[in-house]
Amino acid sequence: MIDVVYFAWVRERIGLPSEQIETTAETVMDLVTELKAREERYDLAFADLESLRVAVDQELVDFDAPLAGVREVAFFPPMTGG
Amino acid sequence: MKIRVQSDDFDLAAELAGFGQAANTGATVTFTGLVRDDTGVLDHLEIEHYPGMCERAISKIAEDAAERWSLTDCLVIHRYGKLHVGEQIMMVATAGRHRVEAFEAAEYLMDYLKSRAPFWKKEISRDGTVAQWVSAKDSDEDALTRW
16 A cells, blocks of 8 residues: 655646555556556646656655655655745 | 744744854855745745655755755745745755855755755735646756756
């Protein structure tokens, strides 16, 4: 079980702030492929990976990052702090 | 070093009262970011944040700055939630032995906070009809390459 968290327009497109997902995905990219196949709203949210960022257990990573032992994955647009 | 992520406003004078007290501090620099209205129609920002990761990411950025410029003190406060035009969004304060260190570290902190701290700004117009996410700028990402 992995906690998947969404922020900003990713959260709005998917319509959820977070959910628990039972998955055998080995990498973030595998998880994205799995989610996209679920429903159109996921497909829309993950349509352009260039405009998305991902964090595993609250550290920024690339989409090829492994998911073994990971508790939380977060998807969000590029950050606009400051 | 102090990092705070909060919805409440902050009092700049009160925050600076005990800041940079070490005897080897020769310079302090502060920066305050405000909600700006460029178009004349902005009512407020809604700033979303990733609790936990914000504190971690900012701490890492501040530790890097403190080490690189041998800072004697460092403070970062960043707000989230509903912030109207003119309100304070965030502040950084740096204390160093000389002004160059304090200025550079403050700029470094600001550059990294902009694109590496997990906050997202949404602009809400006065009549409530426009609500749009602020996009990250390429220039913000480019700004990191100078460090």
